[in-house]
Amino acid sequence: xxxxxxxPAALSVxxxxxxxxxxxxxxxxxxxxxxxxxxxGKGLTSLLLIQSxxxxxxxGRLNASLDKSSGRSTLYIAASQPGDSAxxxxxxxxxxxxxxxxxxxxxxxVSP
Amino acid sequence: xxxVSQHPSxxxxxxxxxxxxxxxxxDFQATTMFWYRQFPKQSLMLMATSNEGSKxxxxxxxxxxxxxxxxxxxxxxxxxxxxxxxxxxxxYICSASPGAAKTEAFFGQGxxxxxx
Numbered sequence: 001x002x003x004x005x006x007x008p009a010a011l012s013v014x015x016x017x018x019x020x021x022x023x024x025x026x027x028x029x030x031x032x033x034x035x036x037x038x039x040x041g042k043g044l045t046s047l048l049l050i051q052s053x054x055x056x057x058x059x060g061r062l063n064a065s066l067d068k069s070s071g072r073s074t075l076y077i078a079a080s081q082p083g084d085s086a087x088x089x090x091x092x093x094x095x096x097x098x099x100x101x102x103x104x105x106x107x108x109x110v111s112p
Numbered sequence: 113x114x115x116v117s118q119h120p121s122x123x124x125x126x127x128x129x130x131x132x133x134x135x136x137x138x139d140f141q142a143t144t145m146f147w148y149r150q151f152p153k154q155s156l157m158l159m160a161t162s163n164e165g166s167k168x169x170x171x172x173x174x175x176x177x178x179x180x181x182x183x184x185x186x187x188x189x190x191x192x193x194x195x196x197x198x199x200x201x202x203x204y205i206c207s208a209s210p211g212a213a214k215t216e217a218f219f220g221q222g223x224x225x226x227x228x
Contacts, residue, residue, distance in 0.1 A: 042222060049216045
């Protein structure tokens with residue numbers, strides 16, 4: 001059974017810093033990995049989707065990488081802003097399954 | 113990206129009553145939708161997989177008679193919490209994907225259920 005771990009559980013940084021969020025998973029037989037953002041009391045917003053054959057995806061200040069063989073993904077946020085404050089979740093979709101397996105998330109606080 | 117709409121966003125109900133939550137895919141058809149539950153400061157827990165035109169598949173430990181799921185069309189799935197009790201108070205979120213397993217998953221806004 002897939003296990004997804006996110007480190008750190010919480011992160012507090014000053015505005016302008018570049019930062020990296022980590023996600024690791026135990027079963028490398030995945031279709032894809034997806035990063036989400038969740039604001040308090042809200043649903044999930046999809047940030048980036050990386051297919052198993054891809055190494056990275058970029059959207060604006062966000063860059064996500066995937067190393068399937070080692071079971072790791074990172075989300076890089078450049079020039080962080082207070083509006084980036086949220087919980088970031090990663091999830092994998094395993095081969096043969098239609099559901100997602102989520103990590104517990106990293107709670108990010110960017111202070112002005 | 114695709115849009116999944118969930119309604120209502122908040123509901124307060126009395127203990128013993130039933131509450132229905134709707135999940136709609138607005139710009140795509142979804143043969144499968146998923147219902148999750150999220151406890152405070154916890155990640156999402158998959159409750160069930162909703163299949164259009166057939167019975168839902170429930171995860172272990174989820175009472176199917178308590179959480180009734182209906183997926184009557186390709187754009188609408190409903191979750192009914194029957195005979196709600198305070199311990200059912202939680203955040204419920206649905207998701208769907210506009211395609212097969214390799215496509216992106218989109219989530220609704222979530223429903224905060226409070227049972228008093």
